[in-house]
Amino acid sequence: MKIALLGAVGVGKGTQAQRMVETLSNYTRISTGELVRNQIEAATDIGTEIKRYHDRGEPVPDEIILSLTIPHLQPAGFYILDGFPRTLVQAQALDSALDERGGGLDHVIVLESADNEGLIERVLGGRRQSLATGRVYHLNNDAPPSPEMSMDPGPFERRSDDNEESLRRQISAYSQEADPLKKHYEEQGILTVVNADAPIDEITASIFEALGTPR
Ligand code: AMP
Numbered sequence: 001m002k003i004a005l006l007g008a009v010g011v012g013k014g015t016q017a018q019r020m021v022e023t024l025s026n027y028t029r030i031s032t033g034e035l036v037r038n039q040i041e042a043a044t045d046i047g048t049e050i051k052r053y054h055d056r057g058e059p060v061p062d063e064i065i066l067s068l069t070i071p072h073l074q075p076a077g078f079y080i081l082d083g084f085p086r087t088l089v090q091a092q093a094l095d096s097a098l099d100e101r102g103g104g105l106d107h108v109i110v111l112e113s114a115d116n117e118g119l120i121e122r123v124l125g126g127r128r129q130s131l132a133t134g135r136v137y138h139l140n141n142d143a144p145p146s147p148e149m150s151m152d153p154g155p156f157e158r159r160s161d162d163n164e165e166s167l168r169r170q171i172s173a174y175s176q177e178a179d180p181l182k183k184h185y186e187e188q189g190i191l192t193v194v195n196a197d198a199p200i201d202e203i204t205a206s207i208f209e210a211l212g213t214p215r
Contacts, residue, residue: 003081003107004109005083005109006109006178007112008171011112011196012203024078030069036068037054046068050064056169057166086174087181092184110181111196120171125138125140126139129159130153
């Protein structure tokens with residue numbers, strides 16, 4: 001299956017996408033945020049161009065996101081798109097790219113929260129990312145493992161775009177695009193909206209139920 005996992009910053013997309021690839025064998029997680037950060041870290045020409053968008057919490061232009069993402073869409077692949085598409089233009093380009101490869105998305109899961117302030121507090125209150133693996137943790141409910149216990153050696157750091165101003169921009173950008181995106185996938189009959197204010201395990205269970213593969 002080809003699955004897209006969408007939602008505002010802080011709803012837990014990364015955490016749920018990780019759980020999905022850990023449970024569903026053969027699935028790859030394609031995170032556009034990671035693709036963007038890889039370019040920035042490698043200081044490529046594109047990386048230099050998009051750093052200012054990323055660090056300010058602004059969306060990276062559609063054509064750049066598409067050029068980074070489309071090459072990863074293997075025709076026979078099983079994948080979870082994390083944070084992509086984020087605009088209607090991206091969704092339409094994704095539809096065409098997948099049509100050319102013989103099949104569209106099977107499921108679009110939108111994680112939805114009624115509490116934008118809560119999302120900002122959640123991220124600022126302890127989101128950490130492993131520099132070694134890219135995995136996302138949270139100090140309160142999914143703490144980074146101690147070095148001797150785990151395959152993930154860290155270090156675990158706050159992301160450069162985890163500041164209040166950037167988070168507010170990300171939420172505002174998401175709010176503008178969310179309804180047209182949801183409508184697009186609702187019309188295709190592949191949309192499921194999941195309550196992201198529920199406990200983490202409940203969210204995971206709702207996602208697997210929507211996929212037709214209850215755990
Ligand atoms: P994320 O890791 O999903 O929180 O994304 C981090 C940042 O990368 C966003 O704030 C944007 O600057 C950029 N980004 C990631 N995915 C997209 C996308 N699909 N469209 C536009 N910008 C994106």
